[in-house]
Amino acid sequence: MAKLTIExxxxxxxxVRSATILREGGFRAKINIHMGTCGIAAGAxxxxxxxxxxxxxxxxxxxxxxxSGCAGLCSREPMATVEIxxxxxxxxxxxxxxxxxxxxxxxxxxxxxxxxxxxARGSETTY
Amino acid sequence: xxxxxxxxxxxxGTGCVSCGSLNLKDRLESELKDRGLSDEVKVVITGCNGxxxxxxxxxxxxxxxxxKKLSPEDIPFLVEEHFLKGRPVEKFLYTGxxxxxxxxxxxxxPFFQYQVLRALRNRGLIDAENIDEYIARxxxxxxxxxxxxxxxxxxxxxxxxxxxxxxxxxxxxxxxKWEEGRRYDSFPKYIICNGDEGDPGAFMDRSVLEADPHxxxxxxxxxxxxxxxxxxHIYVRAEYPLAIHRLNLAIEQARNYGLxxxxxLGSGFDFDISIYPGAGAFVCGESTALMYSLxxxxxxxxxxxxxxxxxxxxxxxTVLNNVETFANVPAILLNGGEWFASLGTGGSKGTKVxxxxxxxxxxxxxxxxxxxxxxxxVYDIGGGIPEKREFKAVxxxxxxxxxxxxxxxxxxxxxxxxDKAGAMMGSGGLVVxxxxxxxVDTARxxxxxxxxxxxxxxxPCRVGMKVMxxxxxxxxxGKGEMEDIERLxxxxxxxxxxxxxxxxxxxxxxxxxxxxxFRNEYETHIIEKRCPALxxxxxxxxxxxxxxxxxxxxCKKACPMEAITWEKKTPAVINLEKCIRCRSxxxxxxxxxxx
Numbered sequence: 001m002a003k004l005t006i007e008x009x010x011x012x013x014x015x016v017r018s019a020t021i022l023r024e025g026g027f028r029a030k031i032n033i034h035m036g037t038c039g040i041a042a043g044a045x046x047x048x049x050x051x052x053x054x055x056x057x058x059x060x061x062x063x064x065x066x067x068s069g070c071a072g073l074c075s076r077e078p079m080a081t082v083e084i085x086x087x088x089x090x091x092x093x094x095x096x097x098x099x100x101x102x103x104x105x106x107x108x109x110x111x112x113x114x115x116x117x118x119x120a121r122g123s124e125t126t127y
Numbered sequence: 128x129x130x131x132x133x134x135x136x137x138x139x140g141t142g143c144v145s146c147g148s149l150n151l152k153d154r155l156e157s158e159l160k161d162r163g164l165s166d167e168v169k170v171v172i173t174g175c176n177g178x179x180x181x182x183x184x185x186x187x188x189x190x191x192x193x194x195k196k197l198s199p200e201d202i203p204f205l206v207e208e209h210f211l212k213g214r215p216v217e218k219f220l221y222t223g224x225x226x227x228x229x230x231x232x233x234x235x236x237p238f239f240q241y242q243v244l245r246a247l248r249n250r251g252l253i254d255a256e257n258i259d260e261y262i263a264r265x266x267x268x269x270x271x272x273x274x275x276x277x278x279x280x281x282x283x284x285x286x287x288x289x290x291x292x293x294x295x296x297x298x299x300x301x302x303x304k305w306e307e308g309r310r311y312d313s314f315p316k317y318i319i320c321n322g323d324e325g326d327p328g329a330f331m332d333r334s335v336l337e338a339d340p341h342x343x344x345x346x347x348x349x350x351x352x353x354x355x356x357x358x359x360h361i362y363v364r365a366e367y368p369l370a371i372h373r374l375n376l377a378i379e380q381a382r383n384y385g386l387x388x389x390x391x392l393g394s395g396f397d398f399d400i401s402i403y404p405g406a407g408a409f410v411c412g413e414s415t416a417l418m419y420s421l422x423x424x425x426x427x428x429x430x431x432x433x434x435x436x437x438x439x440x441x442x443x444x445t446v447l448n449n450v451e452t453f454a455n456v457p458a459i460l461l462n463g464g465e466w467f468a469s470l471g472t473g474g475s476k477g478t479k480v481x482x483x484x485x486x487x488x489x490x491x492x493x494x495x496x497x498x499x500x501x502x503x504x505v506y507d508i509g510g511g512i513p514e515k516r517e518f519k520a521v522x523x524x525x526x527x528x529x530x531x532x533x534x535x536x537x538x539x540x541x542x543x544x545x546d547k548a549g550a551m552m553g554s555g556g557l558v559v560x561x562x563x564x565x566x567v568d569t570a571r572x573x574x575x576x577x578x579x580x581x582x583x584x585x586x587p588c589r590v591g592m593k594v595m596x597x598x599x600x601x602x603x604x605g606k607g608e609m610e611d612i613e614r615l616x617x618x619x620x621x622x623x624x625x626x627x628x629x630x631x632x633x634x635x636x637x638x639x640x641x642x643x644x645f646r647n648e649y650e651t652h653i654i655e656k657r658c659p660a661l662x663x664x665x666x667x668x669x670x671x672x673x674x675x676x677x678x679x680x681x682c683k684k685a686c687p688m689e690a691i692t693w694e695k696k697t698p699a700v701i702n703l704e705k706c707i708r709c710r711s712x713x714x715x716x717x718x719x720x721x722x
Binding site for chain 2: 003004005006009012013015016017018019020022023024025027032033034035036037040045048049051052055056064065066067068069070
């Protein structure tokens with residue numbers, strides 16, 4: 001292996017840090033994908049893949065992705081809740097991959113709530 | 128590096144590994160694969176998390192959820208509930224001893240709340256076997272700063288400003304030692320890391336080496352640059368196979384990256400490190416004995432001066448520091464000496480790592496600012512004394528240290544205040560003792576240890592400690608006389624004054640401190656021929672107090688010799704002819720009915 005220069009060291013740091021920063025807290029936003037049996041059956045896993053792909057491609061390191069169980073509104077799955085920390089969480093319903101991507105760009109990155117898919121403000125309690 | 132939504136940090140310090148944490152990892156990985164979660168959830172093996180009492184431990188990020196005492200059988204349920212359906216599993220969460228509620232998040236658990244992590248800054252947060260994860264947490268950033276923008280003198284100056292004192296026990300100022308080492312113009316020079324941790328109940332160095340080996344390599348390399356040394360040695364106990372394994376891996380990875388070897392980071396500075404497993408002699412933790420041992424000679428201390436900084440390993444200028452000292456160095460150089468000095472007390476800056484053991488609820492590895500009180504350590508972090516027992520003493524500093532009583536619980540732990548109390552910081556072993564501990568027997572235990580481990584070079588330690596042990600044995604056998612206390616004190620002071628090395632100079636401390644703080648226990652042993660804690664078997668009558676006896680029969684079940692006769696509704700009776708004084712009945716009795 002080639003010997004590192006100081007620049008190489010900085011490059012490794014940036015690369016690995018973006019993948020490990022989720023251990024350190026300090027998040028700006030939280031995306032909660034509902035993964036009850038109903039959510040999974042309706043395609044929640046695809047939403048998860050979209051979100052993780054966006055985060056990886058855009059090298060985002062201040063967004064936390066988490067899951068929760070059934071919220072009780074199985075007919076409107078798949079659902080996701082987006083919370084820009086400090087603001088009330090917004091619950092989205094009847095999602096698919098395109099809509100999830102749109103929400104990620106509009107709401108998570110730009111801070112504009114996508115009202116077309118929004119169900120309500122608020123969320124069930126998660127840790 | 129691939130992005131995962133969740134990282135599972137499975138503790139793989141020696142404590143958790145011995146409870147089976149590596150099986151957890153295998154089971155987690157296969158279960159995640161079966162559930163199709165391998166691309167979303169990553170399992171990471173970390174060094175010691177610190178909360179050893181609750182092992183095996185797993186922390187889930189990004190939420191920071193703390194799971195305790197997991198077993199492989201729990202994994203399928205846990206994976207389905209938490210990682211598939213997003214419902215954290217309550218039964219594996221931590222329950223406080225004071226508050227009966229579940230505490231889901233690591234940051235809310237009192238054990239962690241009072242700690243400040245500097246030497247242990249990466250604990251539980253990185254894969255100890257992956258150099259990239261160390262680099263991601265600013266690893267080797269201090270080295271690159273030092274090599275690209277600082278002179279050796281500036282490095283030493285920064286360490287002096289930090290006020291860092293040696294964490295091995297004696298507390299010599301590190302900056303001063305480095306300056307001494309630099310002053311001598313004799314080459315080659317050496318830098319040594321002392322990982323020969325031998326105090327009973329101490330596991331600070333092992334945990335640092337296992338959790339964050341690169342911090343030691345980086346600290347030593349910076350030290351090498353400051354001294355103009357090009358070779359470092361790590362002397363580590365052979366009884367620490369996991370630490371040695373991870374150090375070897377770390378050295379290999381650092382060499383591959385050119386962070387050890389020739390022309391480090393293109394600076395022109397060469398430095399390399401080798402590992403030397405020690406053969407298990409306690410005395411080899413003493414710096415000059417350690418150097419003889421490294422040379423292949425018998426490990427025995429020698430007379431100073433000359434100090435090692437002038438003539439150490441192979442007669443060349445050598446700087447030796449403890450593991451924890453080196454672990455602090457990168458953080459000091461990266462953040463500045465003043466940052467480090469901002470925590471702590473007048474003469475003791477920064478933090479100290481302690482191995483908290485004994486009869487305390489939360490056994491584990493902790494790091495607290497210098498000046499934290501013993502009460503905070505024992506009660507807030509340690510969770511107090513379990514089984515409704517009373518606190519009796521805390522033994523600090525191992526065989527060189529002292530037993531401090533309840534009246535000193537509010538002492539601020541730093542080098543100077545401990546010294547004043549007749550104790551010693553030592554390397555950081557902290558053994559909590561409850562009221563079932565006999566202080567005379569404790570002093571005897573540590574004296575016995577020192578007698579065993581004395582290298583035999585100087586008379587006061589070799590003969591004096593043996594005489595002290597004989598006197599103590601006499602006392603616990605009920606043959607003591609009142610003059611023995613003064614004899615012990617006089618002899619102890621002579622040994623302290625005339626011993627050759629630091630170990631002999633401190634070996635009488637356990638006896639002297641117990642006489643100072645628990646003199647009444649010695650007197651009870653000598654005058655009343657009684658051991659109040661019911662530990663010293665020769666001073667126990669092994670008689671059942673029929674008034675206290677609740678006739679439960681537990682003592683009969685516990686007795687291996689069938690020496691106890693008991694029937695329902697009659698008090699037990701011990702047949703002294705069959706009794707072998709094993710104390711099983713005393714431990715079994717819940718009512719203190721056996722005297």
